Amino acid sequence: METAKRIGTEKEQARTPRHKKLIVLGILVLILIFVMLSLAMLELYKRDINKFVFIPTTEQTFMKTKTVSARVVQSHTDTIYVNASKGSIKEIFVKEGETVAKGQQLFSYEGSALKAELGQAEINKQLAETSVKQLEEQITSLELDLLEAESTSTPSTSNATITTDTTNLTDVVEPDNNIADQSISSLNAELNTAKADLRAAELKVEKYTLEAEKLKAELDSFIVSSNTAGVIVNLNQNVGQGFQAKENQQLAIMEIASNEPFKMEGKLTEAEKAKITPGQPITVTSNVVANKKWNGKITEVSDYPTYKEPVNKDKDSQPESIPSYSFTASLDSQKGLYPGYSTSLDVVLQSKQLLAVPETSIIRIGKSTYVFVLKKGILHKQKVETGQKSGQWVAILKGLKGEDKVGVNPSWIVHLGTLIKLN
Known part of the structure; x- marks a missing residue:
């Protein structure tokens, strides 16, 4: 047992110098790493300071908006209906999808009875115009005859007074004017009659002219034209040549979508x-x-x-x-x-004008918001109250003044109180 303890103690004493060397070596390595990191941080700090840009605060327009849904539509659509009182469809001049101009003809009605009435009115007008012309010629001839008759009926200044010595009586020889007077009276009566007939014939011309114009206008309405420029849509394929609408039937034949802005x-x-x-x-x-x-x-x-x-309704309520x-x-x-x-x-x-800074100037720490501000060449951290955002700008409600300069793209390695030299 004693021998074993002695051997263990000798081994432990042999390890101690080696452990000490390893510890010292580890400490030296850590010191070296710290120095290298410090140098690297200093270099990054210098680079970051060089990139640190300060700009003055500016006023930007901030708008409060409300989003709603909508759909694009034509400005207006003109619906054309079939008129039963004008008879059957004669011809349709357009096709679906075709672009038409204002006033362009779309389709026509038959209108044969109206055409016949118009033809008769024009014939009557021509007959009345012929009568007017004949009466004008008659009046001109009568006026010439009357002028000649009046000139021949004037007493002659060459008529003489014949006297005889035996009777001392004066015998006067006068022309007989009775026949001439009758001729003049007859011509005047005939002239007055001709003038009255002329006035009646002229009234007939006016009457038939107005009648023909009315029928023409009505016949023109049998050709339907577009009231707007646009595109033919929803052309009724069931309405074609010879179609006759029923009385009081409201039937659309086509629609015209306006070309005006949507x-x-x-x-x-x-x-x-x-x-x-x-x-x-x-x-x-x-x-x-x-x-x-x-x-x-x-x-x-x-x-x-x-x-x-x-959409979701309660059955019981x-x-x-x-x-x-x-x-x-x-x-x-x-x-x-x-x-x-x-x-x-x-x-x-x-819409309001508010003091604003770029969004990249904002630093958020917890629930507080800050920006870096340059005051007398020294870097400070300024607490601010922000408002709404518009694009890259954030409104500043409190904490900054118009003359302040704020940093853009600040970094976590920038130190407060650093003296910054600006060109």
Whole structure:
């Protein structure tokens, strides 16, 4: 036993110098690693300071928005109906999908009876015009005859007075004017009759002219033209040549989608209507068209609600209808948007100018928010109160002044109180 204890003690004494050497070596290695890390940290610190940029605070526009859903629609659609009173369809001039101009002919009605009436009115007008012409010639001839008759009936100044010596009586020889007077009276009567007939014939011309113009206007209505420029949609394939609509039947033959700029339509809740009014700017996005935005404004918000039943309603309770208010919005540009697209509208409710710093200047430690501020060349940490975010900018509500300069992209190795030299 004693021998064994002695051998163990000798071995332990032999290990002690070796252990001491290993401990010393380990300490030296740790010191070396610490020195190298310190040098590396110092180098990083110098590099970080060189990259540390300070910028003055600036004012940015921050908007409070409300997002609502809407759909792209045509500005308006003109629906054309068949008029039963105008008879059967004669011809359709357009096809579905065709672009038409305002005033372009779309289709026509038969209107054969009206054409016959118009033809008769034009014949009557021509007959009346012929009568007017004949009577004008007759009146001209009668006026010439009357002028000649009046000139021959004037007494001659060459008529002489013959006297005889035996009787001392004067015998006067006078021309007989009775026949001439009768001729003049007859011509005047005939002239007056001709003038009366002329006036009656002229009235007939006016009558048949007005009648023909009325029939032409009515016949023109048998050719239906477009009241707007647009595209033919929903052409009724069941309405064709020879189709005759029934009395009081309201049947659409086609629709014309306007070429005017598209608009947005959607529904608002009571709470949304209280915040959204006409004239407010909007920003439009669509899942169909990625990475693109459109601008516009709210144009109309209805004051009259429509109601719909709730989706999940209790059978035991009285269902309460949910009101909604329709709205429309216009676009500054519609490139890339088409009718039927679903969109999201960010409606600008409020717009303010606020002091702001880049988001990369913000440091969050726990529940507090800080920025690095440069004051008299020395780095300080300033506690701030932030507001809403807009892009890369964050609104500063408290903690900074307009003349302060804040650091951008601060690093955890930057030390407060460091003296910084700026060019």
